[in-house]
Amino acid sequence: MDTPTSGSVYVAPSLPAALDALDEAGSEAAPFAGGTWIMRAPIRHEPLKSRYVAIGKIPELHAIKVDTDVVEIGAAVTHAALATALAELSEFDVLTAAAGRSANPAIRGMATIGGNLATTAFAAADCVPALLCLAAEVEIASRGGRERIDLEQFLTMRSTLAPGWLLQRIIVPRRGRKTAHARLPLRQAGDYPTAIVSLAVSLDDAGHVQSARVSVGSVEPVARRWERLEDALVGHKLNATKAADAAAGLAGEFTGRDSADVPAWYRVRVLPGLVRRAAAALGS
Numbered sequence: 001m002d003t004p005t006s007g008s009v010y011v012a013p014s015l016p017a018a019l020d021a022l023d024e025a026g027s028e029a030a031p032f033a034g035g036t037w038i039m040r041a042p043i044r045h046e047p048l049k050s051r052y053v054a055i056g057k058i059p060e061l062h063a064i065k066v067d068t069d070v071v072e073i074g075a076a077v078t079h080a081a082l083a084t085a086l087a088e089l090s091e092f093d094v095l096t097a098a099a100g101r102s103a104n105p106a107i108r109g110m111a112t113i114g115g116n117l118a119t120t121a122f123a124a125a126d127c128v129p130a131l132l133c134l135a136a137e138v139e140i141a142s143r144g145g146r147e148r149i150d151l152e153q154f155l156t157m158r159s160t161l162a163p164g165w166l167l168q169r170i171i172v173p174r175r176g177r178k179t180a181h182a183r184l185p186l187r188q189a190g191d192y193p194t195a196i197v198s199l200a201v202s203l204d205d206a207g208h209v210q211s212a213r214v215s216v217g218s219v220e221p222v223a224r225r226w227e228r229l230e231d232a233l234v235g236h237k238l239n240a241t242k243a244a245d246a247a248a249g250l251a252g253e254f255t256g257r258d259s260a261d262v263p264a265w266y267r268v269r270v271l272p273g274l275v276r277r278a279a280a281a282l283g284s
């Protein structure tokens with residue numbers, strides 16, 4: 001086998017070859033997907049790995065399979081390809097918007113969904129809250145085998161996984177919900193969003209919320225569900241103003257993260273407005 005050498009990028013021709021290469025190199029190596037996060041490591045003053053295993057040539061990681069009850073997305077599917085593939089499936093509007101409005105067109109043509117979920121330090125990743133509100137699962141693979149886990153659990157364990165693993169695919173159940181993604185870039189397209197709200201609801205014939213999932217990204221270091229707001233929405237007619245009022249009453253449970261360009265309090269302050277926008281996008 002053509003194995004990686006020090007300071008190299010090894011282009012894996014297959015999934016087993018990628019897993020072998022990652023396993024053999026241990027903590028010296030990491031997967032290389034779109035490279036849009038890795039290429040900015042010097043800006044973040046982070047050291048690069050001495051070896052990368054490029055996964056972009058592995059055909060099965062580019063597959064998107066749409067079945068009646070589930071959609072499966074290979075980890076190397078780009079944001080642009082994902083947005084195009086899901087454009088006609090309105091129940092996935094949240095994910096189409098997350099993938100289709102992140103960054104800018106050039107980046108969307110390179111950045112992958114797997115990289116979006118696997119990047120531990122990327123608080124502003126758009127697809128993470130979108131997939132949380134869609135109740136997605138992920139499949140991770142290593143030379144030792146495969147494991148399918150809930151995305152919420154994956155987010156808590158991804159930084160502690162032993163070297164050698166690869167995110168292989170994302171599994172999203174089809175529940176026919178109405179969904180929306182509201183994001184606030186600081187200045188313009190291409191910025192990382194200051195805050196993100198992803199929303200998925202099922203409504204009865206009278207427009208009452210039967211079940212809801214709300215997720216918040218970019219406010220705290222890791223995206224998470226807003227369960228108290230979900231509870232506040234259930235049983236009531238979906239109304240954008242009332243949803244924003246409920247969000248304003250509950251926003252105190254978030255501790256915003258500070259950064260050079262956005263103060264912590266601002267990320268929390270904009271949440272009710274984003275909840276209003278997401279609910280309004282569902283026609284409420």
Ligand SMILES: Cc1cc2nc3c(=O)[nH]c(=O)nc-3n(C[C@H](O)[C@H](O)[C@H](O)COP(=O)(O)OP(=O)(O)OC[C@H]3O[C@@H](n4cnc5c(N)ncnc54)[C@H](O)[C@@H]3O)c2cc1C
Pocket residue numbers: 030031032033034035036037038039040055075076102103104107110111112113114115116117118119122124125126127165166167168190191192193
């Ligand atoms: C200027 C700019 C603005 C951007 N704005 C946004 C934005 O607003 N919203 C947004 O969502 N994205 C944005 N992005 C893109 C963002 O970098 C990607 O969405 C994503 O976080 C990285 O994906 P990637 O495929 O490029 O990963 P890479 O850079 O290749 O890898 C990132 C990390 O993930 C690991 N990794 C990658 N794939 C896997 C895998 N399958 N299994 C295990 N580990 C893996 C790598 O080892 C590395 O640690 C922006 C990028 C740039 C350059």
